[in-house]
Amino acid sequence: MSEFSAISGVRSLHRLIYASRQRIAPADLEHEVGAIIRASIRNNREASLTGLLLIHDGWFIQALEGPAEAVMTTYRRIIDDPRHVDTKVLSAGPATSREFADWNMCARHMSASDDAILDALALRAAFRPDTLSATSALRLLKAVRGIQERTASAAVG
Numbered sequence: 037m038s039e040f041s042a043i044s045g046v047r048s049l050h051r052l053i054y055a056s057r058q059r060i061a062p063a064d065l066e067h068e069v070g071a072i073i074r075a076s077i078r079n080n081r082e083a084s085l086t087g088l089l090l091i092h093d094g095w096f097i098q099a100l101e102g103p104a105e106a107v108m109t110t111y112r113r114i115i116d117d118p119r120h121v122d123t124k125v126l127s128a129g130p131a132t133s134r135e136f137a138d139w140n141m142c143a144r145h146m147s148a149s150d151d152a153i154l155d156a157l158a159l160r161a162a163f164r165p166d167t168l169s170a171t172s173a174l175r176l177l178k179a180v181r182g183i184q185e186r187t188a189s190a191a192v193g
């Protein structure tokens with residue numbers, strides 16, 4: 037492998053999506069999620085990472101996208117975080133473009149008004165993100181991104 041392809045390999049755009057189970061007392065959830073988001077914004081900006089963190093029903097689902105090496109380094113750090121367990125990679129590999137380019141990391145709690153999304157994805161009865169296919173996981177996070185965009189523009193307009 038030439039030096040150039042080795043470098044372009046680590047710099048090329050990758051996306052990783054994983055699911056994990058929260059290990060945070062309900063009373064501490066808001067506080068801990070706030071701390072996770074603050075650390076993520078600080079570190080991910082530095083590492084050219086973008087993504088989305090979905091928080092629902094005792095689960096985290098997160099997309100991380102950016103240079104392959106940064107994605108893996110960050111994911112290794114995240115795996116060791118005691119605030120969740122049973123991390124399972126749902127999808128990982130090269131990506132042609134960023135799907136979550138607007139956020140260094142934003143979190144979304146699903147609420148009752150978001151149920152339509154879960155219904156559409158047939159997920160509401162038993163929310164088991166660890167069984168999602170790569171395609172469904174990306175579809176879910178993109179649907180959440182759509183809500184996030186509409187909510188943000190409603191707040192501005």
Ligand SMILES: Cc1cc2nc3c(=O)[nH]c(=O)nc-3n(C[C@H](O)[C@H](O)[C@H](O)COP(=O)(O)O)c2cc1C
Pocket residue numbers: 072075076077078079080087089096098100110113114115116117119120141
């Ligand atoms: C579900 C979950 C998602 C996280 N996502 C990120 C992330 O995208 N970027 C990040 O730097 N840290 C993330 N963290 C936090 C890391 O595990 C770790 O606490 C943090 O990176 C340490 O940052 P610091 O050394 O700057 O304090 C996440 C943690 C959890 C539990």
